[in-house]
Amino acid sequence: MTVANAPFLDHLLAQRAQYRYKLPSRPAAGQFIDQLMRLLFPVTQDCQAFSQNIDESYQSLNTQLVNLLCPLDTNLPDTPEALANQLFDRLPVIYDNLLFDAHAIADNDPAAVGMEEVVAVYPGFYAISVYRIAHELMRMNVPLLPRMLTEYAHGQTGIDIHPGAQIGRSFFIDHGTGVVIGETTVIGDNVKIYQGVTLGATYVAKSMAQKKRHPTIENNVVIYANATILGGYTVVGHDSIIGGNVWLTQSVEPHSLVFHQHQTDIRLKSLESPEPINFVI
Known part of the structure; x- marks a missing residue:
């Protein structure tokens, strides 16, 4: 490090103190949502491999969500563990809504050959799925993570749905x-x-x-x-x-x-x- 760099590094350290939130890992947020989709809709080979032991996969995802929530701990309305359990308790309703979405696509798009294709390859279904999960987190007053999830889907699909x-x-x-x-x-x-x-x-x-x-x-x-x-x-x-x-x-x-x-x-x-x-x- 040169002497000329020292003021800039001091500036970076001062700026760090201004940030109100610590955020979870962006790659970890993407991994969580993709693995949750594989658990809910195991239609491809990698999905089937992940969800072979459904109890173990379910618990692993719960732990991943806790880890994503931990950096936000001081800004959460409840503990990371309690919020993770709340989301997973709401998964049955989210899943039912996603089935309605998938059937709407499969039944109305002449190009769709079946539910498996819709779930596996349709960007609209993927973006809607991530939105519905992120929307529940937002309803639970979880900050920032819902937007990270929908922005991950935005990057994957070109579809930008705000979780609110x-x-x-x-x-x-x-x-x-x-x-x-x-x-x-x-x-x-x-x-x-x-x-x-x-x-x-x-x-x-x-x-x-x-x-x-x-x-x-x-x-x-x-x-x-x-x-x-x-x-x-x-x-x-x-x-x-x-x-x-x-x-x-x-x-x-x-x-x-x-x-x-x-x-x-x-x-x-x-x-x-x-x-x-x-x-x-």
Whole structure:
């Protein structure tokens, strides 16, 4: 170390004292969620190997979660052991909801050949699964770890679901790349969204942190690719269809069809005339 580096190292030490939280390991958080998925849905060879002794795997995962919670100990509402047990006590309900999600994909996507494919390879199902587990941790007032889990899934799938969002049963994300679902979004049952959909805020201000900033999507809504729906007061009524590339910042009534209208000019040159012939679609 050179003398010139000493002030910078002192600065790093001073900065460390400013951090409010110690965080669990990011790789360990990813390993935990992936192994939990293997336990719940043992459809591939590595899943079957992990879950062969189901009691041992279950206890191992409980211990992993305790270890992830320990660095947050001073900011937890209960002991790491008690919180880990609470999450695992809620696993049956989480699992049932995930089965509804998997069936929604398998039953409605013509490309899906069965539940095994949905569970093993569909990024939408994986992102929803991680969200549902992280959401329970957030409901238990566990700080930061829920966001670490959903950001891990974001990195794996390109789907960004904040763990604070409220999502009903039978949720279907098709393809999924680029989907963003904000913290205060509320989504009802039997909702289907496609790639590139954003459920976001109209503007970002720190003073809005405790307010509803993101839209409400009621039951049985379909939102097609690259639609953007913004604002905490925006409600998409039940049984509506939002077309691709729509930009929506106001509520729509139930049973609405909202679509983006655009004009495409196609120009052809006539063999007899150098002037182009215009067609408007």
